Amino acid sequence: MTAALAEKNGTHSARPAAPAGPPPATPRRRPGRERAFDEVPRWQIYVPLGVYLVFTLVPFYWMFLFAVRPAGSTSLVPWPMTGEHFSKVWNERSFALFFQNSMIVGICTLISTTLVALAGGYALARFDFKIKNGFMLALLCSQFIPGALMLVPLFEIFKNLQLINSLGSVVIAETVFQLPLSIILISGFIKNVPPSLEEAAWVDGCSRFRAFCAVVLPLLRPGLIAVGSFAFVHSWNHFLFALMFLSEQDKQTIPVGLNTLIGADSVDLGALAAGGVIAAVPVVIVFAFIQKWLITGFSAGAVKG
Amino acid sequence: MAQASAAATPPKVPRRRSASPRRLPYLLIAPAGLLMLGFIAYPVVSVFYYSLQNYNVTKPWRNGFAGFDNFTRIFTEDDQFWTTLGFSAQWVVVQVALQLTLGLALALIVNQSFIGRGISRAMVFSPWAVSGVLTSTIWILLYNSSTGFSRYLADAGIGDYGTSVLSDTGTVFWAATVAELWRGVPFFAILILADLQSVSKELYEAASVDGAGRMRQFFHITLPHLRDAIILSTLLRGVWEFNNVDLLYTLTGGGPAGETTTLPLYVANTGIEGHDFGYASALTTVAFVILLFCSIVYLRLSKFGGDHK
Numbered sequence: 260m261t262a263a264l265a266e267k268n269g270t271h272s273a274r275p276a277a278p279a280g281p282p283p284a285t286p287r288r289r290p291g292r293e294r295a296f297d298e299v300p301r302w303q304i305y306v307p308l309g310v311y312l313v314f315t316l317v318p319f320y321w322m323f324l325f326a327v328r329p330a331g332s333t334s335l336v337p338w339p340m341t342g343e344h345f346s347k348v349w350n351e352r353s354f355a356l357f358f359q360n361s362m363i364v365g366i367c368t369l370i371s372t373t374l375v376a377l378a379g380g381y382a383l384a385r386f387d388f389k390i391k392n393g394f395m396l397a398l399l400c401s402q403f404i405p406g407a408l409m410l411v412p413l414f415e416i417f418k419n420l421q422l423i424n425s426l427g428s429v430v431i432a433e434t435v436f437q438l439p440l441s442i443i444l445i446s447g448f449i450k451n452v453p454p455s456l457e458e459a460a461w462v463d464g465c466s467r468f469r470a471f472c473a474v475v476l477p478l479l480r481p482g483l484i485a486v487g488s489f490a491f492v493h494s495w496n497h498f499l500f501a502l503m504f505l506s507e508q509d510k511q512t513i514p515v516g517l518n519t520l521i522g523a524d525s526v527d528l529g530a531l532a533a534g535g536v537i538a539a540v541p542v543v544i545v546f547a548f549i550q551k552w553l554i555t556g557f558s559a560g561a562v563k564g
Numbered sequence: 565m566a567q568a569s570a571a572a573t574p575p576k577v578p579r580r581r582s583a584s585p586r587r588l589p590y591l592l593i594a595p596a597g598l599l600m601l602g603f604i605a606y607p608v609v610s611v612f613y614y615s616l617q618n619y620n621v622t623k624p625w626r627n628g629f630a631g632f633d634n635f636t637r638i639f640t641e642d643d644q645f646w647t648t649l650g651f652s653a654q655w656v657v658v659q660v661a662l663q664l665t666l667g668l669a670l671a672l673i674v675n676q677s678f679i680g681r682g683i684s685r686a687m688v689f690s691p692w693a694v695s696g697v698l699t700s701t702i703w704i705l706l707y708n709s710s711t712g713f714s715r716y717l718a719d720a721g722i723g724d725y726g727t728s729v730l731s732d733t734g735t736v737f738w739a740a741t742v743a744e745l746w747r748g749v750p751f752f753a754i755l756i757l758a759d760l761q762s763v764s765k766e767l768y769e770a771a772s773v774d775g776a777g778r779m780r781q782f783f784h785i786t787l788p789h790l791r792d793a794i795i796l797s798t799l800l801r802g803v804w805e806f807n808n809v810d811l812l813y814t815l816t817g818g819g820p821a822g823e824t825t826t827l828p829l830y831v832a833n834t835g836i837e838g839h840d841f842g843y844a845s846a847l848t849t850v851a852f853v854i855l856l857f858c859s860i861v862y863l864r865l866s867k868f869g870g871d872h873k
Contacts, residue, residue: 299778304678308688311670315688318702318746321713325705333711375595382592394593401604403803403859404852411614411835411844412607435603438596467588496695498810503836514697518814521697521704528705535701539694546693550686554758 322539325532344533348520352530354537356509357516361495364426364512365541368433368494369487372441375434376486377479380445381471385454398439410503417504428504429512433494441486448482449475481552488549492542513538608852615849619842627842634846645847647822648830649854652806654737655826659805660798662745667752668794672786674753675760692750696810703743703815704730733823736816740824744811752797759793760786795866799859806855827851 327340348354383391413432414423422428452475460470476483498514505511517538520531618630638645674685691699706712709728729735763786771781809829812818818825818833825833831851835844 299676301678304673304676307669308673308684311666311673311688312684314746315691318706319690321706322702325711333715335716375599378592379596382589386589386592388586388589391589394597397600401600402800403855404604404608409604409607409611409848410832411841411848412610413603414836415610416603416607431599431603435599438599442596492693496693496698498695498697498814499832514695514810517697517701521700521814526704528708528711531701532705535698535705538698538701542693542695543690546690547686550689551682553689553754554761 319539322532322535325528326536328529330529344529345537347527348530348534348537352516352520352534353509354513354516354534357511357513358537360426360510361512361514362541364429364433364501365491365495367426367430368437369491371430371434372437372490373483373487376438376441376445377483379438379442380447380449383442383446384449398442401439410499413500414503422504424505424507424510426505426510429494429500432500432504433490433497437490437493441490444486444489445479445482448479452478484549485552488545492545495542611845611848611852614842614845617842617845619840619845621839621841630842634843635850637843638846638850644822644825644830645827645850648825648827651824652826652828655741655812655824656802656805658741659744659748660802662741663748663752663801664794664798666745666749668756668790670749670753671756671760672782675757689750689754691747692754694747696747696808697814699743699747699811700814703739703746707739730816731820733820736820736823740812740815743815744805747811748801748805751801755793755797756790759790763789792868795863795868799862802862803855803859806851 324335324337326344327337327342328334329339329341329343382388383395417423417428417431420428422431456474456478457467457470460474461467465473496514498518501512501515502518505515513534517531517534520527520534615634616630616632618627618633620627670688674681674688694702707714707729709715712728714729729739767785768781771785776784806826807828809826809832812824812826812829813832816824818829827847828851831844831847834840834847838844
């Protein structure tokens with residue numbers, strides 16, 4: 260906040276380096292002209308941002324606080340810290356197992372979604388074929404079909420395939436619901452790679468597949484990371500499929516485990532918070548890692564179509 | 565790598581593209597297509613089929629073709645259907661409107677350049693990565709009447725101890741709304757920010773040379789540019805907020821007194837807990853038709869992809 264005040268005072272003095280408007284790294288503006296129009300006063304950035312940061316971070320802090328402070332404490336400072344809640348949920352509430360299950364589901368979904376979407380996205384980006392428009396339309400329409408409303412038939416299908424109580428059912432369901440967006444995103448990324456690069460490799464004698472692996476794939480890395488991370492984060496977080504298709508306790512995933520803690524007759528807040536921290540850590544790490552690709556990822560593929 | 569194999573197979577060079585048979589694109593989309601046929605298209609069809617059946621696992625002797633009985637029941641006998649539909653509509657409209665407004669404001673802010681922008685972006689977007697159940701977990705801790713923030717406020721002389729905002733029918737809606745906003749605003753902010761990056765800088769420069777103020781620039785350059793992205797993301801988010809049950813299921817369980825039961829939550833309860841698959845499927849069908857109808861009307865009214873560019 261002190262920064263905000265300092266900035267406020269300096270706004271209308273000569274600050275040629277402070278760019279205005281959207282893209283960063285704008286050319287320096289000539290001093291003394293039209294700055295009043297498009298240069299945002301600093302306090303208009305820092306004050307609302309500060310308020311929003313508080314709204315965003317206090318809940319995280321609250322969870323962390325409950326997870327590390329001893330039972331019965333009402334201190335707002337997480338000191339002295341204790342690991343009792345963590346060891347309790349990890350060992351007694353079988354979060355170790357849930358964590359493992361969630362990891363399996365997340366990683367399998369990541370791999371299957373990326374591979375299937377890569378093939379489909381390549382077809383959409385590089386070929387004209389008869390059912391192309393129909394396929395695109397099907398992808399878009401499937402976005403409107405709710406996972407929650409498909410539970411009953413999906414349950415029947417997985418029962419017939421004998422996949423109820425198997426993590427495979429969740430991986431399949433997550434993959435299917437991730438696919439449409441992933442294909443659209445990946446085909447957007449592939450369209451951004453000039454076809455002439457591939458053609459040059461064909462001329463050099465590469466097979467299509469080889470050219471793709473050697474030339475296109477390395478350029479797709481940011482896109483693949485974005486799509487793979489989406490798939491991982493979504494399947495890590497998703498609750499309903501795991502809840503419905505996995506009824507055995509030792510097959511369940513972290514969100515379902517958290518829900519059983521919430522549903523307990525007398526909610527053990529410390530254990531719940533510790534479970535929440537365990538659930539948050541992997542996705543927050545993934546998120547921190549992909550954050551800078553996230554925005555480019557969306558502008559490359561999804562919204563622009 | 566590409567060059568390495570060049571010498572080995574020079575004769576195959578010409579027209580590799582046409583050498584790949586016309587079947588290749590179909591082979592490439594086959595895995596995705598089959599998965600979607602099997603696990604999206606087939607279930608959709610079977611929902612329609614079940615909706616015309618009496619299909620209740622606990623009453624197998626009554627199962628069989630039912631015609632439109634399930635649908636008549638929905639529209640004539642089932643008050644709960646209308647209540648949950650009304651709540652769904654309220655939930656979607658409030659969520660999407662607030663998420664869009666806050667998300668747009670947030671995107672405009674973090675699109676400026678300022679000290680600490682990278683870390684601020686990472687922090688304000690971070691709830692995006694968090695699940696509905698985890699959001700519930702966090703807000704249950706915050707809303708808890710004996711240890712949540714209201715207790716600390718009461719200790720400081722603001723408000724009183726009272727009951728949890730989640731068990732009071734007067735406050736539960738806004739309590740759930742705030743929790744969902746916490747997670748939903750970053751979605752819009754990220755999408756809008758992505759689109760903001762592509763607004764041409766020259767437009768703003770030209771506008772400010774012509775003497776347009778920041779408000780006018782916003783309404784005449786920024787908003788028109790964001791139009792399609794906003795229309796599409798509000799639609800997707802609206803569908804998502806309608807369908808999503810994670811948060812409400814775990815935060816309020818649809819309570820208190822059914823106050824926060826959305827239509828999909830009602831469907832899940834009817835189908836999975838009530839075992840009345842036929843009726844649940846009919847409800848699903850009705851929900852799907854409503855959703856489709858609203859989406860089409862929305863796209864028409866908003867003239868998505870129109871000639872504004």
